Amino acid sequence: MKAEAYIFGIFPRDERLIEATRRYPQRIKEMVTERTKKLLRLQEGLSYVSDPLLGWDDMLRPIVQNFEGMEVDGLNRFFETNTFYRIPVTVGKIRSNGRMFSRIMAMDLLKETGRPFLLELPDPFTFASLCLDKYYGDKGGLIEDYAKAMNGELKDVKDDNFRLLVLKAPSIAFASREEDLELIKKGLRVLTDGLNVPAILHIYFRKVDTALSHLGQLPVSGIGIDLFASGSKVPDDYRYECLALSAIDARNTRMETVSGSLRKVKEIVTRLNLKKLYLTNNSDLELLPYVFAIRKVRALRTMLKATEEAM
């Protein structure tokens, strides 16, 4: 079994960037680029680099703004956090125009690193669950069109260093109806069809062991499990070849220890037959103040090193 590590999601803005966004909007692009480079350097020592998404105001908006057939509306609470997102609204058939990732992510900077990188998206079910639908009339249609559009966009990313796809799927943790389970599977099937990078489905904010056993085998390489969610554990009947284990908690400033992380890894390794174990954050690091997010990424690097040595 191989151990790897990465971070995903929106990274917090530092104090100067927050202030500049308010006072000097003309300087933002330059500042975001400079800070993105810095945060990509921070990820040296991890197995993949990811865009810190510093220009993103929530996990949906840049995507929504690059789709035809969508608008953004008022604020709504982002799951069980004190953070709010603007509700995407479908007003027509959703379509993307190609090269979306170049517009919404720092693709040039990711490529410049010369290192393996990951790209991330909300999974189709989560995307549709957070939308207000005024066009489709059924969630299935919206899920299918989103998944098709994103499948096309991902196939357009022609770069050998694009090695991992992270699908952010907090809504799956809250899904319980039989018809939802079918929609989750359908969306993932369409989105991952024909892709040649492993996809990790990160389900967070709640324990998912029960939901996972109801979902059966999904068309992804592994699941990201939020072990910091109350009562959460990796189920005994976990059958995927990869597992993303939350080694750092983006919802609390309390620092995790290397020994604690090794204990978790050991418990998993003795129980499951995995090809690859990823150490990651559980959700967007922007739920932490900037200084703590930096500390936690450094801690993750140390945890990876210790895990590699222990194995």
Next chain:
Amino acid sequence: MDHPFMTQEIGSLRKPEWYVRALRDHSLSKEAKERAKDDLSLLNLRMLEDVGLDFVYDGEARRVEMYEYPVRHIGGFVFTGRVRSFDNKYYRKARCVGPVEYMGNFHLDEFRFVKQHAKKAVKVPVTGPYTIVDWSFNEHYDTRKDFLNDMSRKILNPLLKDLSKEGATVIQVDEPAATTHPNEMDDFKDAFNETVIDVGTRISVHICYSGDNYRTLFPILDELKADQYALEFANRDSWNLGTDEETRRGYVSLRLYREHGVSGIVGLGVLDVHTDRVETPELVRDRILFATKLIGDPSKVYVNPDCGLRTRDRRTAFLKLKAMVEGAELARKALA
């Protein structure tokens, strides 16, 4: 004396430029800054009285913000940086790194000043235990429940009792986080009831932006030891006149009031605090009349903005409150 549709504010008003500049001015003495605080407190009080509200306070003139202000005065917390609320709006979030400690009543001086100068009934807003806990990082307590228990018993309950002894007759416990975690509603209820136990004043609880139209809240509402529930509705409602269900869709969830056998007063949010558009008195009237139909008793309806009006400039806040007071009067006439 009580009349139907008593009017009240919820809490904060925006701080004027002169005040913010004065507090940031390093050349001003501490005494001069205290005078500026008194001036703004008095100004807000008069503004709310002039507009005709039945219950008033000082627009939280002395408080930085509803979370940061109390937490700065409670032992066991350290502020560490800002966390996003939405877009590029951030709030300072604290870590709880030790047992919480009551270091004195941080609302007492403010309350004494208001009580001394107010010409109307006073309602004191106080941030509740669940919201403080939910908006903080917990590095000290083994469980959230332990954190909540200490926050209710060691901090908020003594603070409320102090205010009561000092002459407060109505206290509003602000709990915007109450419905954030639907599976913790019992914890919220227990913490709230511990907070208000033996306080001896009328108690209101303000809860806003629940995200599920209060479906999670209503089943436990009657178990809260509160006389009044001040809730938001206007932001989900239409701007058209009328008292039918489609036009007044923001208020339809009030059906749950009777379905769950709730008996307290509803503080009805009739002003959307997230838009500069000013409601007309007629729109306020129709919102009140529709809600009253669902609640079934005009004496169980008070009227307020959805939330604190610090989100709007002071002139807009004034105009909105004026429309609210006039709308309440129109509703009284319509029922007379």
